[in-house]
Amino acid sequence: QQQVKQSPQSLIVQKGGISIINCAYENTAFDYFPWYQQFPGKGPALLIAIRPDVSEKKEGRFTISFNKSAKQFSLHIMDSQPGDSATYFCAASKGSGNTGKLIFGQGTTLQVKP
């Protein structure tokens, strides 16, 4: 119930294309869904996050789509650039109580070809 399943494991996209990464969760108590971007040798950096009271959140080229009934959420990167090449992790947490820890998905390695 604590798992977050992420797919695909790896993704290759041409420059200018749309990158789509999907995640699914089981625990309906989760109320915070962030996406992290990690470059080699660096710690993860928060990219964008959403709460279950909205179905979509957009920040620049990055959009989270959230489907509460399906318990799924996805990251869309529009106009993908070579500089977006990194590993992306989705995560989920329950923000209240004493178990508010982030559960990470398995990660997606994105390569954007010039």
Next chain:
Amino acid sequence: DAMVIQNPRYQVTQFGKPVTLSCSQTLNHNVMYWYQQKSSQAPKLLFHYYDKDFNNEADTPDNFQSRRPNTSFCFLDIRSPGLGDAAMYLCATSRDRGQGYTFGSGTRLTVV
């Protein structure tokens, strides 16, 4: 800039020799976390402090311990490192549990 700083960036230790990794934060966040990340895997939570309250994950080996002497600093002690403990160790902070994590750049530990 407010941030999470981990030292050292790279640490080489001998098999079985105790090692300490450090983390400091200028964000004044209540919660500090230690994660272990092995190559091509997701970060795995080892434990976290909510203020001085220590919370250990059930599957964290006894070989791993932590100290938080004050709000700003947190240490990860590995008492007897094995080859399987070679990994990137990430420190993170948040104002409250579960949300708004800020990660440090990590310490890459090599065990020889």
